[in-house]
Amino acid sequence: MDRLLDNAIALAPMITISVVIVGLLLMMNWILLGRHPELGNEKKLPRQLTLLGLTLVGFVIITFMLPVSDAARNQVIGLLGILLSGILAFSSTTFVANFMAGIMLRINRPFNTGDFIRVEEHFGRVSERGLFDTEIQSEHRELIMLPNLYLISRPVVVISKSGAIISSTLSLGYDIHYSRIEALLIDAALAIELKEPFVQVIELGNDAVTYRVSGLLVDVKNMLSTRSMLHRAILDVLHNDAVEIVSPRFVNQRRLDEHVKIIPEVVAKSNIITTSKPEDMLFDKAEKAEQQEASEDNLLNELHALNEQLSTASADEKTKIETHIQQKRQRLDHISEQKEKEKH
Known part of the structure; x- marks a missing residue:
């Protein structure tokens, strides 16, 4: 009985820290993703990566709280390092390399949806940007899928919107x-x-x-x-x-x-x-995608402003603001449905 009590006391700090970390991760999941259901996949990506990084940090903290010897703790941390190294090693494969390239393109943002770009013999307007490839619409109205790895490994000429x-x-x-x-x-x-x-x-x-x-x-x-x-x-x-x-x-x-x-x-x-x-016919998909992205960004900015007003508004004003928020979210859902229909 005394031994069980001693084990429970030894595990108490780790259990407490684990509960706190899980609670914080759930709260961050709600802050970053849960309260923004209107976000599309492209908008969710940086938030999901942030949540993944916080999860890894939480795992490391829990590992340090384990009631084990330093040698065992080092082995667990070493195992985590090996797993991460294995993931990075697999980035040489096409699948993971294109995913990494997609993240790089979103960080650097060399071009946006609707821009004219030229990559070697390919020329057209960007109609869609995915995690693994980028779609451009050529001057012959063809849809060309370019792997993201292909884009970051070759010079990309972007036509400036200023002229x-x-x-x-x-x-x-x-x-x-x-x-x-x-x-x-x-x-x-x-x-x-x-x-x-x-x-x-x-x-x-x-x-x-x-x-x-x-x-x-x-x-x-x-x-x-x-x-x-x-x-x-x-x-x-x-x-x-x-x-x-x-x-x-x-x-x-x-x-x-x-x-x-x-x-x-x-x-x-x-x-x-x-x-x-x-151009109205040749680049119709790219033009529509650019307009949808601009409309989506405007709606997200308006939603952010309405949410800030909601916290300081009176009871009567809150009802009106909540109605506006609901309308904006419905429009965002409609845009998302249109995107899904165009993909299929």
Whole structure:
């Protein structure tokens, strides 16, 4: 009986500490996750990692409280170290490595949903960011899944939302002075409202001079249509100024007068009004994902502000605030349901 009592007294500090630690972990679980059911998987990830870290710290504290010898305690801690080392060693495998890469991308945030990115031969807008891979929507409306490990091991070019450079390259003969071409190309860029256009002489070839006209596009969502508009504007300004764009090696078997230039006739502008842009169709999923993420962030910020107001509000105001909170959570649930439907 005395021996049982002695064992109970020896175990009492460890049991007490264990109960306190479990209670604290449950409370942190409620603070980080339980009271925020509206959070999506991506928003929950950093909170889940924080809870995992606290759990490991709690386990180490309980281990130090074990009523065993120092040698046994060191063996338990060594076992924990071996387990962690094994997990890190398995990170060389594809599955765990992509998971680690996904965490790294969320910490560094090199790009966000809706951004234009280029990775080697892949180009498109980010439509979804997962734990193991990232989905982009290409300019052909294809959905391309890129493993996160692939993204962190290669240079990723991100088009800045503050503006992108739109360029077009063409070759013209040596019989036209470069100053004339430069003025015409700048006119073409200004015609489609590119900011601060400039012209570069890229190459002096054997038969032609290569020019590049560039300008700043502020609304990067319209990159594809603006590039097409730039090509059209170049054709218009050069043909209207009687500048041939055909190759110096152009050979035509027809007999033409030496004063005849190969320039198409000016046609009347089409009366067809196009209200949509190709980007609306090509990047529809990426655009929707960006809007949903922005809407979700706004709703979460509004919920946080309402929860703060709730603690200091009067009884009548609390009823109104709780109604608003319920409405916001319903909208977040609706957004989450839409995301799940799109995945399937």
